[in-house]
Amino acid sequence: MTSAGLTRDFLAAHDPHALAPLDFLRARFDAGLAWVQYPEGLGGLGLPREEQSAVDEAFTAAGAPDNNPRRIGIGLGMAAPTILRHGTDEQRHRWLRPLWTGEEVWCQLFSEPGAGSDLAGLATRAIRDDDGTGWVVDGQKVWTSMAHEARWAILIARTDPSVPKHQGITYFVLDMTAPGVEVRPLRQATGEAEFNEVFLTGVRIPDTDRLGAVGEGWAVAQTTLMNERVAIGGGASPREGGVIGVVTDVWRKRPELRTPALHDALLRLWVEAEAARLTGTRLRQQMAVGQPGPEGSAAKLLFARLNQEISALELDLLGEEGLRHDEWTMRRPTVVDFAGRTAGYRYLRAKGNSIEGGTSEILRNIVAERVLGLPPEHRLDKDLAWKDLPK
Amino acid sequence: MTDLLYSDVEEELRASVRSLLADRAGFEAVLARIESPEPVDLKLWRALAVDLGVAGLPVPEAGGGAGASWRETSVVLEELGRAVAPVPFLGNSVLAVAALLGTSDPLLDAVAAGTRVATLAVPLSAGTLKTWTVTAEGDRLDGTVTSVVDAGVAEVLLVPTAAGLYAVEATDTERTPVVSFDLTRPLTDVTLRGVTGRLISADAAGTVERALRAGAALLASEQLGVAEWCLTTTVEYVKTRRQFARQVGSYQAIKHRLADLWVSVTEARAVARYAADCLATGDPDLPVAAALAQAFCSPVAVKAAEECVQLHGGIGFTWEHPAHLYLKRARSNAATFGSAASHRATLAGLVDLPA
Numbered sequence: 001m002t003s004a005g006l007t008r009d010f011l012a013a014h015d016p017h018a019l020a021p022l023d024f025l026r027a028r029f030d031a032g033l034a035w036v037q038y039p040e041g042l043g044g045l046g047l048p049r050e051e052q053s054a055v056d057e058a059f060t061a062a063g064a065p066d067n068n069p070r071r072i073g074i075g076l077g078m079a080a081p082t083i084l085r086h087g088t089d090e091q092r093h094r095w096l097r098p099l100w101t102g103e104e105v106w107c108q109l110f111s112e113p114g115a116g117s118d119l120a121g122l123a124t125r126a127i128r129d130d131d132g133t134g135w136v137v138d139g140q141k142v143w144t145s146m147a148h149e150a151r152w153a154i155l156i157a158r159t160d161p162s163v164p165k166h167q168g169i170t171y172f173v174l175d176m177t178a179p180g181v182e183v184r185p186l187r188q189a190t191g192e193a194e195f196n197e198v199f200l201t202g203v204r205i206p207d208t209d210r211l212g213a214v215g216e217g218w219a220v221a222q223t224t225l226m227n228e229r230v231a232i233g234g235g236a237s238p239r240e241g242g243v244i245g246v247v248t249d250v251w252r253k254r255p256e257l258r259t260p261a262l263h264d265a266l267l268r269l270w271v272e273a274e275a276a277r278l279t280g281t282r283l284r285q286q287m288a289v290g291q292p293g294p295e296g297s298a299a300k301l302l303f304a305r306l307n308q309e310i311s312a313l314e315l316d317l318l319g320e321e322g323l324r325h326d327e328w329t330m331r332r333p334t335v336v337d338f339a340g341r342t343a344g345y346r347y348l349r350a351k352g353n354s355i356e357g358g359t360s361e362i363l364r365n366i367v368a369e370r371v372l373g374l375p376p377e378h379r380l381d382k383d384l385a386w387k388d389l390p391k
Numbered sequence: 392m393t394d395l396l397y398s399d400v401e402e403e404l405r406a407s408v409r410s411l412l413a414d415r416a417g418f419e420a421v422l423a424r425i426e427s428p429e430p431v432d433l434k435l436w437r438a439l440a441v442d443l444g445v446a447g448l449p450v451p452e453a454g455g456g457a458g459a460s461w462r463e464t465s466v467v468l469e470e471l472g473r474a475v476a477p478v479p480f481l482g483n484s485v486l487a488v489a490a491l492l493g494t495s496d497p498l499l500d501a502v503a504a505g506t507r508v509a510t511l512a513v514p515l516s517a518g519t520l521k522t523w524t525v526t527a528e529g530d531r532l533d534g535t536v537t538s539v540v541d542a543g544v545a546e547v548l549l550v551p552t553a554a555g556l557y558a559v560e561a562t563d564t565e566r567t568p569v570v571s572f573d574l575t576r577p578l579t580d581v582t583l584r585g586v587t588g589r590l591i592s593a594d595a596a597g598t599v600e601r602a603l604r605a606g607a608a609l610l611a612s613e614q615l616g617v618a619e620w621c622l623t624t625t626v627e628y629v630k631t632r633r634q635f636a637r638q639v640g641s642y643q644a645i646k647h648r649l650a651d652l653w654v655s656v657t658e659a660r661a662v663a664r665y666a667a668d669c670l671a672t673g674d675p676d677l678p679v680a681a682a683l684a685q686a687f688c689s690p691v692a693v694k695a696a697e698e699c700v701q702l703h704g705g706i707g708f709t710w711e712h713p714a715h716l717y718l719k720r721a722r723s724n725a726a727t728f729g730s731a732a733s734h735r736a737t738l739a740g741l742v743d744l745p746a
């Protein structure tokens with residue numbers, strides 16, 4: 001049967017208004033209608049990825065509860081594809097369902113104070129525990145979005161300092177409730193703390209929560225990073241679906257703000273936003289099956305630049321209103337929100353878009369080297385053991 | 392859903408056009424031809440039109456064409472752009488075919504088969520046209536049209552007047568070659584003095600609008616081809632050229648510029664495919680798609696050609712290097728079927744963003 005037929009049957013058998021939201025979401029996952037491109041038994045049907053949007057639309061039209069994707073973006077966009085690709089069967093069955101239903105929020109413990117763009121230089125250590133059934137982790141992570149909400153984390157740590165940096169890394173899943181995990185808010189330019197510092201002191205991870213082989217963590221992390229770029233930049237949206245829609249709305253409703261110069265600036269950005277949207281659509285058609293390649297970096301680069309330019313235009317348009325702000329209260333939000341609140345918030349939040357998920361400079365390096373085949377950056381760290389690198 | 396990818400059939404068509412052009416329209420051949428008395432390569436045109444059968448791709452087989460669609464036409468344009476090939480494809484297979492497709496005129500047969508070259512007598516810069524410089528009294532036509540594409544080699548000219556669209560024999564008109572900025576796309580000024588025309592359609596405005604819109608939508612694919620050639624050629628060059636004992640392509644300032652250009656070209660492909668698909672399927676979004684195609688792809692092609700010149704250094708500024716032909720094509724295309732700015736103004740009306 002087709003995904004459309006299965007969706008119809010499912011909705012006929014499960015009244016979204018009668019069932020508790022969580023029961024409904026679990027049943028939807030079990031019916032393979034969560035992400036149809038995933039295998040059967042893991043929330044999917046093994047169908048082409050592009051069929052998902054029609055399924056989602058049918059559920060929305062029926063008034064079904066959703067899993068609040070802005071709350072669980074890291075789980076959906078980064079942890080899940082990594083677990084699917086590199087996890088054991090047992091790991092997939094244990095983590096994917098509550099991840100998708102939103103019962104369990106995930107965060108990403110990758111960046112460290114000394115390892116941002118140069119992620120592979122990370123210093124957090126994982127050492128085999130005495131009885132050999134697990135690992136003990138010590139170190140500090142930083143900029144960890146949603147760590148304060150998270151039940152699980154994807155974590156990369158150094159398991160062998162005596163080999164070059166890319167080789168000595170292992171990928172783990174960390175229980176955020178384990179003893180020794182301490183999460184402290186980090187306040188952002190927007191005034192609130194979406195991200196955190198995470199201190200790991202003698203935290204024990206059972207070896208069964210390792211993802212991929214020991215020392216193979218960098219390869220596993222590539223799956224996460226490639227998917228992250230698509231997750232940040234490649235979302236499906238209708239015309240004027242992103243921040244451009246916010247500005248066009250202001251333009252249409254407030255003729256008194258219009259000037260000829262702003263008009264052309266707006267039209268230029270409208271054209272660019274529409275081109276970026278079609279590029280995302282084409283990218284999704286290309287990767288209907290399979291993993292995103294480095295082309296996903298294009299979507300992420302565009303998304304960051306456009307969000308920044310469009311939100312700046314909105315402030316230009318608003319004039320005096322742009323001098324005023326709603327509030328600067330320190331909060332710890334429960335969702336990652338790029339478009340919400342005021343023009344000033346949007347402008348500030350967009351500044352993070354060219355840093356999070358790989359800076360725009362690093363993405364350009366990736367495009368230049370992996371897509372265009374240009375020579376790699378000259379580097380001094382490739383063949384040295386991590387422990388011997390200048391720090 | 393709009394299909395933004397290339398089908399296998401489209402890829403096969405691309406391969407055969409590309410191999411023909413590699414054989415017959417290499418850069419040396421193009422460079423030698425543009426300053427000769429015959430700047431347009433009619434032998435190459437016949438090979439494309441008759442042997443490969445690409446002159447009237449969207450025309451049904453019963454009407455003399457290939458029974459394919461504008462999508463395939465756009466793929467041919469990508470390849471022609473890549474080679475800056477001097478053939479009358481834009482005038483004949485885009486403008487004339489688009490103008491004749493809506494009519495049931497028998498001329499379509501010969502135009503689609505490539506046996507009679509035709510073009511639409513409008514200034515190539517026109518994005519829209521509502522008034523005409525040629526008048527018709529009965530079937531006698533008088534007036535001048537400047538900067539007409541492919542009129543130098545056309546046998547038939549489709550001439551819009553207030554009384555309708557007329558077909559005239561090109562040899563009955565006075566044709567003055569223009570020194571064109573784009574040497575691979577020579578333009579011609581056409582003067583008619585009491586020339587006899589045959590009425591093809593009473594609705595010149597509607598026909599011309601349809602043809603210019605098809606032109607705007609499809610020119611984006613040619614611009615994509617130009618941009619792709621410039622990007623690929625430049626990337627190859629900076630990989631081999633060495634200064635300061637390393638490849639110039641290893642400098643980050645260069646890598647980042649080329650990465651940005653690659654992103655723009657990737658976007659241009661999605662935008663051009665969208666326009667071609669909307670044209671092929673008669674999508675109601677076609678007016679937006681066509682205006683978007685020009686507003687976006689025009690500057691990308693120009694940027695790609697400018698980067699190509701700059702990143703080649705001195706050699707890129709020479710007549711012997713192909714870069715200048717692409718720069719001239721890209722620049723001329725930016726003023727063809729309306730500027731990017733005029734298409735943005737069109738979009739303002741279409742998507743309800745008034746000044």
Ligand SMILES: Cc1cc2nc3c(=O)[nH]c(=O)nc-3n(C[C@H](O)[C@H](O)[C@H](O)COP(=O)(O)OP(=O)(O)OC[C@H]3O[C@@H](n4cnc5c(N)ncnc54)[C@H](O)[C@@H]3O)c2cc1C
Nearest residue numbers: 108109110111116117143144145352355356357358359361
């Ligand atoms: C809002 C937000 C949310 C985030 N969420 C998370 C999260 O949930 N989990 C997580 O692990 N991380 C997260 N991050 C961290 C993010 O991934 C890093 O900040 C980012 O990778 C950059 O690292 P850095 O901050 O150390 O900057 P640095 O790497 O020190 O970069 C400083 C500057 O140098 C440039 N630079 C560095 N190397 C090069 C080079 N080779 N060539 C050219 N330029 C270079 C950079 O582009 C940048 O402009 C988040 C960041 C932000 C802003």
